[in-house]
Amino acid sequence: MARLSSALPTSEQQRKAEAFAALHAGEPFVIPNPWDAGSARILAALGFRALATTSSGFAFTLGRDDGETTLDEIVDHVAAVDAATPLPVSVDLENGHGDEPEACADAISRVAAAGAVGASIEDWNRANRIYEPAHAVERVAAAVERAHALPFPFVLTARAENFVHDRPDLDDTIARLQAFEGAGADVLFAPGLRTVDEIRTVCASVSKPVNVLAVRALSFAEIAEAGAQRVSVGGGLTWTAVNAFVAAARAIRDDGDFSGLGSSASLWDPGLSAAG
DSSP, X not given: OOOOTTSOOOHHHHHHHHHHHHHTTSSOEEEXXXXXXXXXXXXXXXXXXXXXXXXXXXXXXXXXXXXXXXXXXXXXXXXXXXXXXXXXXXXXXXXXXXXXXXXXXHHXXXXXXXXXXXXXXXXEETTTXXXXXXXXXXXXXXXXXXXXXXXXXXXXXXXXXXXXXXXXXXXXXXXXXHHHHHTTOSEEEOTTOOSHHHHHXXXXXXXXXXXXXXXXXXXXXXXXXXXXXXXEOTXXXXXXXXHHHHHHHHHHHHHOOOTTOOOXXXXXXXXXXXXX
């Protein structure tokens, strides 16, 4: 069971928190998104320095669509992922599991108690509504206040969701990110940016670190050169694994072909760190 949010952090959580905060002051980095404890172990063995949960990937593990998990389930998931590796974990909290600012604040407390040292809050809810700017800022401000009251560094990421919800309005997205920065967010994130010019424009418009969601058409070097501090992959690794699973299963069903089956690999195998 997760520790109570009022408890002091363990020395391990303090270490992870300090390491995660330091990453945002150093060179640009990739923060991949595992979907469970096993995938987290593999990413750690491969040498990544921090992890972020994926709402869609975790929902898949429960046989559900993105957005259909509960906060209780996410807290348990965070505790399992955090315990699986020595890496810092940031949490995709979607909209904070409630429209009101207090819901965002409470969600921060709960995942912090489960071991997380960072989290993101979106300005969109599952009723397919982008929050009005003033309300969106109130929600971020409440999350920031709770995050920064914790007895260890907690990196709060504020997300502007326009581009992934059929509102590709760059000016409004930038205005929202600037307002979230003013409310104290530590990292800013506008998922759905597709070009170097869009990324560069966003990064030049704010002073806090910017997270960019990876796109297949752009390399890490191109995204970092455009100004991003952090690059995440969302549910991309989950669907890469699922696609391989489906391809192998179809070959078995249609042709009796087992050649697509892989051999087992130890999660503790140091050779993973040299793979690829």
